[in-house]
Amino acid sequence: MTIDSMPAVRTGEPPAPSGSPAPVRPERPTWRTRLTRADMRYSPYLFVAPFFVVFAIFGVFPLVYTGWVSLHDWHLIGDHTFVGLANYVELFADPDFWNAVANTFGIFLIATIPQLLVALMIANLLNRALRARTMFRMGVLVPTVTSVAAVGVVFGQLFARDVGLVNYLLTSIGIERIDWQADRLSSWIAIATMVDWRWTGYNALILLGAMQAIPRDLYDAASVDGAKPWQQFWRITVPLLRPTLVFVVIVATIGGLQLFTEPVIFGFGRMQGGTLGQFQTITMYMYENAFQRFQYGYGSAIAWTLFAMVVVISLLNVAVVRRMVRGAR
Amino acid sequence: MRLWRTSPATYLALVVGIALSVFPIYWMFVVATRSNDVVNDLPPPLLPGGELGANVERVFANEHAAFAYGLVNSLVVASVVTFAVVIFSTLAGFAFAKLRFRGSNALLLLVIGTMMVPVQLGLIPLYMLMVRLGWNGELKAVVGPSLVCGFGVFMIRQYAVQAVSDELVEAARVDGCSTFRIYLSVVLPALRPAIAVLALLTFMQSWNDFLWPYAVLDADTPTVQLSLSLLATAYYTDYAQVFAATALATVPLLVVFVVFGRQIIGGIMEGAVKS
Numbered sequence: 001m002t003i004d005s006m007p008a009v010r011t012g013e014p015p016a017p018s019g020s021p022a023p024v025r026p027e028r029p030t031w032r033t034r035l036t037r038a039d040m041r042y043s044p045y046l047f048v049a050p051f052f053v054v055f056a057i058f059g060v061f062p063l064v065y066t067g068w069v070s071l072h073d074w075h076l077i078g079d080h081t082f083v084g085l086a087n088y089v090e091l092f093a094d095p096d097f098w099n100a101v102a103n104t105f106g107i108f109l110i111a112t113i114p115q116l117l118v119a120l121m122i123a124n125l126l127n128r129a130l131r132a133r134t135m136f137r138m139g140v141l142v143p144t145v146t147s148v149a150a151v152g153v154v155f156g157q158l159f160a161r162d163v164g165l166v167n168y169l170l171t172s173i174g175i176e177r178i179d180w181q182a183d184r185l186s187s188w189i190a191i192a193t194m195v196d197w198r199w200t201g202y203n204a205l206i207l208l209g210a211m212q213a214i215p216r217d218l219y220d221a222a223s224v225d226g227a228k229p230w231q232q233f234w235r236i237t238v239p240l241l242r243p244t245l246v247f248v249v250i251v252a253t254i255g256g257l258q259l260f261t262e263p264v265i266f267g268f269g270r271m272q273g274g275t276l277g278q279f280q281t282i283t284m285y286m287y288e289n290a291f292q293r294f295q296y297g298y299g300s301a302i303a304w305t306l307f308a309m310v311v312v313i314s315l316l317n318v319a320v321v322r323r324m325v326r327g328a329r
Numbered sequence: 330m331r332l333w334r335t336s337p338a339t340y341l342a343l344v345v346g347i348a349l350s351v352f353p354i355y356w357m358f359v360v361a362t363r364s365n366d367v368v369n370d371l372p373p374p375l376l377p378g379g380e381l382g383a384n385v386e387r388v389f390a391n392e393h394a395a396f397a398y399g400l401v402n403s404l405v406v407a408s409v410v411t412f413a414v415v416i417f418s419t420l421a422g423f424a425f426a427k428l429r430f431r432g433s434n435a436l437l438l439l440v441i442g443t444m445m446v447p448v449q450l451g452l453i454p455l456y457m458l459m460v461r462l463g464w465n466g467e468l469k470a471v472v473g474p475s476l477v478c479g480f481g482v483f484m485i486r487q488y489a490v491q492a493v494s495d496e497l498v499e500a501a502r503v504d505g506c507s508t509f510r511i512y513l514s515v516v517l518p519a520l521r522p523a524i525a526v527l528a529l530l531t532f533m534q535s536w537n538d539f540l541w542p543y544a545v546l547d548a549d550t551p552t553v554q555l556s557l558s559l560l561a562t563a564y565y566t567d568y569a570q571v572f573a574a575t576a577l578a579t580v581p582l583l584v585v586f587v588v589f590g591r592q593i594i595g596g597i598m599e600g601a602v603k604s
Binding site: 036039040041043044045047048050051052054055057058059061062063065066069121122125126128129130134136137138139140141142143145146147148149150151152153154155156157158162163165168172197200201202205206208209212250254257258260261264265268269283286287290291296299300303304306307310 | 335339340342343346347349350351353354356357360368369371372373416417418420421423424425428429430433436439440443445446447449450451452453454455456457458473474476477479482505507508509512533536537539540544554557558561562563565568571572575578579582583585586587590591593594597598599
């Protein structure tokens with residue numbers, strides 16, 4: 001009896017009150033231990049399950065089902081026939097689709113290249129001993145807070161043909177006013193400006209965060225060797241920012257390929273993107289087919305093709321993702 | 330020794346940059362406080378006027394846009410979404426950071442993978458799904474797909490790795506706390522700063538969301554961005570009214586930004602260091 005009760009005392013349990021029924025005592029700890037063990041074992045899965053379940057329903061299922069729908073001549077809901085790859089065949093021969101692809105990539109290029117250069121410049125300016133540091137950072141970030149729809153409204157006015165501020169400035173320095181919506185290049189520039197205005201500051205802060213992680217002695221050593229600030233920037237800062245730059249580029253690509261709201265509001269809510277489709281993006285073309293012409297099958301084929309484009313570019317990202325995980329350990 | 334001297338030129342360049350980034354917002358307020366005949370003047374007015382009240386009144390009186398309804402709807406949607414994202418992200422983020430379980434690495438990679446997948450490309454089946462559920466035209470159709478977010482899980486996980494102390498978790502276990510109890514009384518308090526940033530970013534994103542609400546909602550149940558786009562596309566020559574609406578839709582976020590700007594900036598920059 002004494003020997004039996006000793007381990008119980010040692011593990012911190014109060015000694016059994018005299019007269020308690022003997023068979024119950026060994027069972028209570030086992031039940032509790034079992035419960036604790038089950039808790040340790042299965043709780044993690046219960047904790048991550050909500051995310052995966054909801055994501056499966058609203059994220060994975062629609063994406064996969066898009067592929068299925070794209071293999072059908074699928075008009076109004078429920079009414080459909082299997083057509084194999086016919087939608088894709090038609091799509092790849094569709095000049096309107098390629099027009100949208102060209103617009104999307106064109107706007108993406110003229111938006112992203114200046115955006116990254118300016119973001120690098122701003123980050124470099126902010127990476128110094130500054131008075132009112134927070135104010136400057138907030139000033140740079142404030143466009144990101146503004147909604148895309150608001151950006152579309154304000155810049156739509158700024159780029160208006162007759163009453164827009166941009167044309168007013170142009171004419172006041174002796175340049176002809178531009179009908180920004182009318183041409184391919186001018187409408188691309190107007191839309192790229194909206195994208196850049198909204199995202200440059202955000203990217204600058206991401207780059208600034210990475211710049212501040214660069215060890216200072218690298219620069220000290222370079223100064224001792226006589227490297228000028230400009231050389232230090234291109235030889236030390238930029239190379240060491242490469243992972244962050246790749247990350248920023250890929251995020252910009254995923255967003256840029258899905259460009260939708262800015263051009264829609266710029267074109268007064270019409271999906272055609274100007275009289276000749278000069279600024280219709282891929283997502284607008286998908287929307288037009290699915291939700292205005294009710295060609296769900298064809299619209300889904302556009303979605304999947306766009307998805308494939310994004311995946312190809314995201315695959316480049318695997319290396320970056322690995323870095324994110326490893327860096328966190 | 331400082332890397333780069335902070336010369337007056339630095340300040341000048343930054344001030345120019347900030348002027349460019351603030352001007353469109355300033356311009357939005359200028360037009361919102363003017364009447365239309367003045368807005369179209371050349372040279373345009375550069376100072377605010379006194380017509381804000383009248384313009385705002387016209388916005389709310391405009392039945393076509395249902396602007397007040399849009400504001401309320403967006404508040405509801407953004408609040409519910411923010412609450413859900415914070416709960417789901419902290420649960421999963423904590424599990425990935427502090428609990429040991431089989432397959433956790435693979436599952437975490439999957440979470441990061443979801444950040445790269447453009448979910449809005451599932452627009453068409455998502456719409457069909459909502460029609461099947463009878464949710465189209467209703468706010469829950471907008472809330473549903475936004476309930477979880479891979480970025481939130483990843484961000485919380487990154488923060489929890491350092492912020493939640495292993496000793497505290499162990500001690501709570503020895504005291505007989507269940508995992509859920511530990512989550513409530515140890516993990517959530519420790520994660521408070523990260524939760525604040527995640528909540529702010531989620532709220533802003535939900536408030537500003539456009540494509541999916543545009544596809545699934547009708548004009549009579551709009552979010553604020555839909556009301557705005559209805560106004561902007563139907564009354565695009567009435568700049569005073571449209572800009573007043575734009576200002577109304579933007580002010581709540583600007584207030585949040587001014588109050589919590591420091592935390593938001595910190596969140597963005599920390600994310601960069603870890604990537």
